[in-house]
Structures are given as C-alpha cells and as structure tokens.
Amino acid sequence: MTLDLLIQQLVNGLIVGSFYALIALGYSMVFGVIKLLNFAHGDIYMNGAFVGLIVFSFVGIWVGNGWLGVVCALLVSMLVVGLLGVVIERFAYRPMRNAPRLSILITALGASMVLNGTALALTGGRHYAFNTDLGFAGIDISTVHITYTQMVLVAASIALMAGMQAFVSRTMYGKAMRAVSIDMGASRLMGIDVDRVIALTFFMGSALAAGGGVMAGAYYGSVHFFMGFIMGLKAFTAAVIGGIGSVPGAMLGGLLLGLLEAFGSSLPFVGSEWRDVFVFGTLILFLVFKPTGLLGRSVVERV
Amino acid sequence: MMIDEVRTMPAAGQPQLMRWSVVLPGLAALALALVLPQFANAYVTEVATTALLYVVLCLGLNIVVGYAGLLDLGYAAFFAVGAYTSGILTAEFGFNFWLTIPVAMAAACVAGIIIGAPTLRLRSDYLAIVTLGFGEIVRIIARNLDITGGASGLIGIERPEIFGFRLMQVQHFYYAFLVLALLTAFVCLSVERSRMGRAWFYVRYDEDAAAGIGINRVTAKLQAYMMGAVIASVAGCLYAAKMTAISPESFTFNQSLLILLGVVLGGMGRIPGVVLGAILVALLPEVLRGAGTYRPLVTAVALLAIMLFRPNGLWPDKRV
Numbered sequence A: 001m002t003l004d005l006l007i008q009q010l011v012n013g014l015i016v017g018s019f020y021a022l023i024a025l026g027y028s029m030v031f032g033v034i035k036l037l038n039f040a041h042g043d044i045y046m047n048g049a050f051v052g053l054i055v056f057s058f059v060g061i062w063v064g065n066g067w068l069g070v071v072c073a074l075l076v077s078m079l080v081v082g083l084l085g086v087v088i089e090r091f092a093y094r095p096m097r098n099a100p101r102l103s104i105l106i107t108a109l110g111a112s113m114v115l116n117g118t119a120l121a122l123t124g125g126r127h128y129a130f131n132t133d134l135g136f137a138g139i140d141i142s143t144v145h146i147t148y149t150q151m152v153l154v155a156a157s158i159a160l161m162a163g164m165q166a167f168v169s170r171t172m173y174g175k176a177m178r179a180v181s182i183d184m185g186a187s188r189l190m191g192i193d194v195d196r197v198i199a200l201t202f203f204m205g206s207a208l209a210a211g212g213g214v215m216a217g218a219y220y221g222s223v224h225f226f227m228g229f230i231m232g233l234k235a236f237t238a239a240v241i242g243g244i245g246s247v248p249g250a251m252l253g254g255l256l257l258g259l260l261e262a263f264g265s266s267l268p269f270v271g272s273e274w275r276d277v278f279v280f281g282t283l284i285l286f287l288v289f290k291p292t293g294l295l296g297r298s299v300v301e302r303v
Numbered sequence B: 001m002m003i004d005e006v007r008t009m010p011a012a013g014q015p016q017l018m019r020w021s022v023v024l025p026g027l028a029a030l031a032l033a034l035v036l037p038q039f040a041n042a043y044v045t046e047v048a049t050t051a052l053l054y055v056v057l058c059l060g061l062n063i064v065v066g067y068a069g070l071l072d073l074g075y076a077a078f079f080a081v082g083a084y085t086s087g088i089l090t091a092e093f094g095f096n097f098w099l100t101i102p103v104a105m106a107a108a109c110v111a112g113i114i115i116g117a118p119t120l121r122l123r124s125d126y127l128a129i130v131t132l133g134f135g136e137i138v139r140i141i142a143r144n145l146d147i148t149g150g151a152s153g154l155i156g157i158e159r160p161e162i163f164g165f166r167l168m169q170v171q172h173f174y175y176a177f178l179v180l181a182l183l184t185a186f187v188c189l190s191v192e193r194s195r196m197g198r199a200w201f202y203v204r205y206d207e208d209a210a211a212g213i214g215i216n217r218v219t220a221k222l223q224a225y226m227m228g229a230v231i232a233s234v235a236g237c238l239y240a241a242k243m244t245a246i247s248p249e250s251f252t253f254n255q256s257l258l259i260l261l262g263v264v265l266g267g268m269g270r271i272p273g274v275v276l277g278a279i280l281v282a283l284l285p286e287v288l289r290g291a292g293t294y295r296p297l298v299t300a301v302a303l304l305a306i307m308l309f310r311p312n313g314l315w316p317d318k319r320v
Helices: A003-034 A041-063 A067-096 A101-123 A148-170 A172-182 A184-189 A194-220 A227-242 A247-264 A272-289 B020-039 B042-067 B075-091 B097-119 B124-144 B170-193 B195-205 B207-212 B217-243 B253-266 B271-287 B289-309
Strands: A138-141 A144-147
Touching: A003 A041, A003 A144, A003 A148, A003 A172, A003 A194, A003 A227, A003 A247, A041 A067, A041 A101, A041 A194, A041 A227, A067 A101, A067 A194, A067 B289, A101 A227, A101 B124, A101 B253, A101 B289, A138 A148, A144 A148, A148 A172, A148 A194, A148 A247, A172 A184, A172 A194, A184 A194, A194 A227, A227 A247, A227 A272, A227 B124, A247 A272, A272 B097, A272 B124, B020 B042, B020 B170, B042 B075, B042 B170, B042 B195, B042 B217, B042 B253, B042 B271, B075 B097, B075 B124, B075 B217, B075 B253, B097 B124, B097 B217, B124 B253, B170 B195, B170 B217, B170 B271, B195 B207, B195 B217, B207 B217, B253 B271, B253 B289, B271 B289
Parallel strands: none
Antiparallel strands: A138 A144
16 A cells, blocks of 8 residues: 555545544434434434535525535534434433333334435435535645645534533533433432433534534535435444443544544455445454443443 | 243233134134135235235244344344345255255354344344344345345246245245245244243343343343344245345345334234234335335334334233
C-alpha cells in the first residue's frame, strides 16, 4: 500500500468514522439510560437526512445552496428529529417500560419499521439528490486532495460529540442521566424526574443521529429511505467496539470502525463488496473476545 | 435434577393436546387441509402452499422467540442456508434431494453455533442485532459467490422423487409442505413437554432462577436457537425444490420480519396461535396486492399495534 493510498484511506475512514461515531453515540446514550437497543435509531438517522433535505430545499431559495443552507438544515433537522425521538419514546417505549424484555425489543423493531415504512410510502423508494454547492477547494497532501468540506464535517462531528461529553459530565441534567443509568429506582427516590431525563436522552440521541444524517446526505449528495438500515447496524458495531453505554467509547469505536472499514476494504483479498461482511465479522470477533468493548463495563445479562 | 419437580409453574403447565376443545377443531382443520387441493383451483392451492411454508418457518422461529424468549431477526438466513445447500448439492453436484436434507441440517447447525455461541452468553439484545447482521451477511455472500449463482441466483434445481414418483405440480408440493408442517408441529409439541422445553420456559421467565435450579442458561438457549435453525433449513430444502430457482432476494430482512410477525401476531409460544399467525402473514400479500409501497407500513403498524395493545397476540395463551 503506497503512502498516497494510505492517506486517502485515512481521510475516508475518518469521515465515515465520524458519521458512525455520531450515530453510535445516540445508540449508546439511550442504551445506557434505559438499557434498550433502540432499533429505530438507524431510521431516525434516515429521517434526519430527509428532514434536512426538505429544509435545505426551502431555505436554499433564499440563502443559496452553500454552507449557510447546510447549517440551517442541520439545526432545524436536529431540533425536529430530536422531538420525533421524544414522541417515539412517549408513545412506543414508555408504555412498555415494565413489559418483558422480548416485548420491548419487538416494540422497538416495530417503531423502526413504522419510520422506515412511512419514508418508503412517502418517497416511493426513490433516491433523492441532496445537491449542495460546497465547492471542492482544499489542501493537497502529496497527491491526495482533502477538501475543506471534509475537514469541516469531521470537525463538526467532533465538536458535537465533545459538547455531548461536556453535557453528560458537567451539567446537572448530565449527572441525572448518569444516575438514571446506574439505578432508575434509586434516582426516582432521590427526586430525579426519570421520565424527563429519559425524554431528554432520546431528544439528544435522536438529534445527534439527525445531525449525522444531514451531514452524510450533504456529503454523499443523495438520500434514500433504506440508508438507515445498514447505518444502524454499523453504529451498533461501533458502540460495541467502544463499549456500549460509554460516551467516549462510542466516539472511539466509530472512528476505529471507519478506519477499519476503509483499510479493510482496500486489502487485496477483501474488496468493497465484502465490506459489510468484514464489519460484522469484526463485531462477532469483538463479542467473542472482548464483549465489554474497549472502554466499557461488564454487559453480561443479569435481568 | 430438580427441573421435573417444578412443573406447577404456570408457564410449563399441562399440555393441551388431550383437550377436546382443542382436538376437535384441530381435526376439522386437518381434514380441510387434506381435501383442499381437490376442490380448490391452482391459485388457492399455491397460496395455501405458501401458508404451509410460513407455518413451518413460524413454528421454527417460535421455538427461539416463543419458547426461549430470544429475538432472532435474521431467521431467513437459516432458511437461505437450507435452500442454497440443497440447491447447490442437487444442481451442481447431482446429489439426490433427500440426501441433501441432513447436509443442510448440519450446515444450519454449524451456522447456528458460529452465531449463537458467542452472543448467547451476553444480553439477549445482542443476539437480536447480531442475527440481523448475520441475515445480511448470508445474503451478501449468496450474492457475491460464484457457486450460489450471484445476484441472479441458482437455477435448475432438480425436483425430488419419492418411490419413483416425481413431485411436479403445485398439489404435490402442497402435500409435501403439509407433511412437513405436521411433522414440525409434532416436534414442537413433543419438545414443549420435554425436559429441554421446560428448561426454555424457565430461562424465558427468570434466567437467574433457572440458573439457580441447575439449568445451564447458555446451553438451553443454544439448543433452542439451533433447533429453530434446523427447522428453517429443512423448509429451505423443500422451498428450493419447489421453486427450482432461488435468488438472494428471497431471503431478505423483510422475509425475517414477516416470519417474526407471524409468530407475534397469533401469540408467541403457543402452537395454534402461531399457525394462525403464519396463515395470516401468508395471506397478507394477497390482501394488500394493491397497496404497493404502503405494504411495509401496514406490516409495521400491525406489529406495533399488536405489541402495544395485544401483547399476547390474537389467540393468546390462557395458561400465563
């Protein structure tokens, strides 16, 4: 592997990895607080991309298809889809909170399918173009061209994740979240409004996924109803690699998975059509040898 | 061990096999199923054959989901393993169809161990998402290998022969699937009442208590998972023989979802409920023929509504 290819794959890996990290973070936060694998998370990412595209095409009339439009789309989509996450929690997950584990999982699956089915019904399964006008200016490292867009995307996702980490570790609500994730009953006795904390967690996790969705849509230039399915699986893999329930773990896992995928699929005997198989192979290896992930605590079942 | 003495737990209960209220409608349904192809046209027989296929698959998944309480989202993968093993062996290597069934069962067992052994030690949520990934892996492998015929699939799978009689028409496969469905139901009934079946119920209701009375949780879950895998692979063999051509698109995530819907719709863990759910799922595409892209949404809303408003299914288990 030449140096150029190495740098190129490093850049690709970092970009894909920061998308994975954003989505894994939401996965991990929700899991940490209510111990539920939110299957709908990948679909929330997809909905975020669609809401972003709708906002973008309205706003674009006034502010153009440049950065301002993308930022508007990002913020509005994060807000709207964050609220959607709260609604899903309120109507699908809250009534099931004391139900058997299997019922909760199937409900989560149902919520995911409803979001996905709605998107399919509304778009008819078409690919929609996300035509941005961000330019291709950038810097050159040997023969590899890195655009400013790519740098901004990576920086923006790192900023979002750092903000989240600060929120969870420094604020009162962050402390409440950590308390609920350790012991929901005891937190309630200490006067924490558990329902509100859970709603807030869903809001933040969904907003992060939506942010990832808008960025991915703007970066790849295309939005599709099925884009969340594989993304949800990979975000889960990233969360497991980093250690599920851990905020820094999700970021680390996302970036590692992105790099692993970029370098893995450029190996001569792997090839890009085997990329997903490679990712799930990694997931299974991690579950066999290090199920707690790199930065996580024990996850062996004790219901 | 002690398992035999704790039969009073409602979940294990007494089998309903011998109750007249169950036996009579069951016999009537069986009689109807036996004579159906004699007066129904080819279309009805075709739909009924699909329904029987779903009955087999849903009963198999019910062992995993209903009995052991594990969520398997990639069940179609085992169906694919069976169909492709049988298809490749007959079409490429000229095997006799009946000999491919044990090979397919062994292949499903190996696949079940690879996926189940590492994940079943962890939280049950992990199994759900790993099986989801596994379902995709199997589809991607089938699409990218030469021996599986790639994206266009495998063609020219030979029709099976039994005592010199070759299964050709829809009716023949209808009866073949009926036999398989009855066989599966029989296996489910016997396993439900066995020591293994009771162990599953205990694990499903309280893992720690189950471990406390000497049940190996991981072994019990793995047994359920592999038994489900084997049933799906046998259904896959017969499916490949019926279709004579299979492609990766028959084994998508949606297929796994439909099978799961069948189990959940009728009532998890109970054979009559699961059979009802399977038949409803098989009729769904016929009913929703005009719905087009709205079809997945209808399926999704059905699943969510069942879970929220009738979590024990349309025909629930009265024992619990």
